[in-house]
Amino acid sequence: MSKKSISIKASALLASAALLFGVVGFISPASAAIDCTKATTSGDGCTVLTVNTFGDVIQPSLISAYRKLRPDIKLSIKKSDLDALNGTGLFTQCAANGAGNPDIAAVEISYSGFWRAYPQCFVDLRTLKNKANKSANDIKKDYLPWRWDQGVGYNDSVIGIPTDVGGLEVAYRWDLFKKAGLPYKRADVSKAWSTWDKFIAFGKKYVAKLTPAQKKANVGFMDNVGTIYPAVMNQGTEKYYRNDGTDQGKLVYKTNKNIRKAFDTTVAASKAAIGTRIGQFSSDWNVGMSKGTFAVMLSPAWMMDYIKGQAPDTKGKWDIADIPGGGGNQGGSQLTIPKGAKNQQEAWNFISWYLAPEQQLEVFQTYGLFPSTPSLYKNKELIGFKDPFFNNAPVGAIYADGVSKLKPIFEGKLQRCIDMAMGSAISLVANGKEKNPSKAFATGIAAADKCK
């Protein structure tokens, strides 16, 4: 799922601010000796690192921090949609033997299984050493083992280093809960919806309190019940593949009962009519977030920043509660160096700096992306971190607790394709177009069969 925000504007602002200061002469002669902010190509002592990414995987404030550290490096960030980046872009570039590849490319978790099958498209990060003489082998111990494995190719080469973990919890509008006469304190709410059945019952109570005018305006309890499906599935131990010790894994989507369970939970939520049926990342969704069209969103850690960006007026009215069923995961990426990258050494220098625990902590504090380095999970700065936007919820502790409950899930080559097939089937039910859940499920499985 893509993360969009205004950070392009922010970086443009930073760049123009730097330009202004340069012109006015605030920069002292010593540091002005090299100014690579305007460089478009490498040369004259400047190295331009091209980075293809989506959303806010590379955070603007850390870009400027790196500029201070390495004024001779200019990061040229190009953002695109997830499928365009990981699907079309990397694929065609690799098929063209690396032509047109950037120095760094972000690979999202839904594509990691696919790219593990094609390690020849990436530089083996074990072969590069940064200034501290460290290769991927030396920093492996810093990261969650299952997240690390998502960036390991079939031939055991390391193709990507994990960025964040998309720990999944629930963001809710405590003010609207209070108005509806429901529990609204985060401990009470977490307790009230400890299971998915209770979550659906909770939603029904909320919907029952809505006025006819609100119902006519499509107001509901949660944004889209379709988001329950991946949440339930990720609470299991396997999804579409079974980890049988081989690189490829074994396809089990036809027999895995957990998939049917996730599907049926979603159908139950749909039948209870607790969702607004608004598609995530649509214009209605963005507006609805600030207008209270829905009071609940399943929220991966990175979503907190999105909510802040889209609904700044609702500051303090949101809170974070535990996800029903305990623990959840959605999203997260790896940073890779694709084959044919021109500045591989500098790319590795940046990746190993950017994804080190210290920087991940800063990213969490400023943007809410949850770190993939477990040494931070006991760090006081992280555990004690509270977010005023979310009613001073101890988001650090909540997400750390959720992530520690996660079980590693094996992701295989066809995961994205199967996910899309099943997602369409879910939407058929969630949007009321197919009344018979078993039929919709069969449609999804049949579509998944075509992925092979």
Add this chain to the structure above:
Amino acid sequence: MSQSAVVKTRESKPPSPWKPARPPKKLNNPNAVLSLNGRWGFLFTAPFFVMFLIFGLAPIIFSIVIAFFNYDALGTQEFIGTANFTELFADTRFWNALVNTVDIWLLSTIPMLIMSIGLAAVLHNPALRGSTFFRTILLVPNITSVLAIAIVFGQLFGRDFGMVNIIIGALGFEHVDFIQGTTSSHIAIASMIVWRWTGYNALIFLAAMLAIPGELYESASLDGAGKWKQFIYVTLPSLRNTITFVLIVGTIGGLQVFAEPLILGGSYNGGDSGQFSTLTLFLFEQAFVAYKWGYAAAIGIMITVIVAIVSVINFYITRKLAGDGK
């Protein structure tokens, strides 16, 4: 003032780009140019043909070849004969996409044809002031990025906060979930196409109308035909070839509609039940989501065949419809 005089002054106002070029000064012997033609002709046309070979012909041949392969661009390729085509003909997604595409094409082409001929007739009226201004703004939708159009229209057709639904709601009707419905999503996509191409086609029709000899109108009015009868019996039949041209170009474009449904749905599947999946969207999904390049190439070949068939049908229908004009 006779019609032909009007036509002439109108044509002479903007300098025509098709004015014959001045004769070359230095070549005294006209045969010198002719004698050069043989060799230099190839050189002057070479840039086009070289580009066409690299970016046109080579990919076409490549797609035709890989349509008979199970083609994994990063892995192995295996010759499988016509298996891609037999699978395609049995694939409900393909037929669904075809029906959607034809539906969107009809929903967009027919209103667009009527509106653009109507607009052209209005601009053709010599009493209209500021006609250059109107001709210019007609092109504005056409030069707007199709992505920008799709994003704006996607918001206009939003279920809860879209402007179209706010108006529908103000009139006392239930909101329409444009994107979820089959016909409603086709209308949303068709409206983008109509908005983008009506002005452009109006200009083409206008050019054709300006070329109709004024004598035809004169004799028609002598016979007692009013403006409307003149339009039906003089203008429309004279536009026969232009209508064929616009329809064929529109068919090629209409059967390749891609960006509009992609942005409207935000994914490659063309809606949850593929309600607005089009042929090119399906091709793209197979090539870059399922990574079946051979299968996608087979879809591409089928699109070409379908465009050819529809163009031939178009050609005969328009000839029949306006055939008794000349």
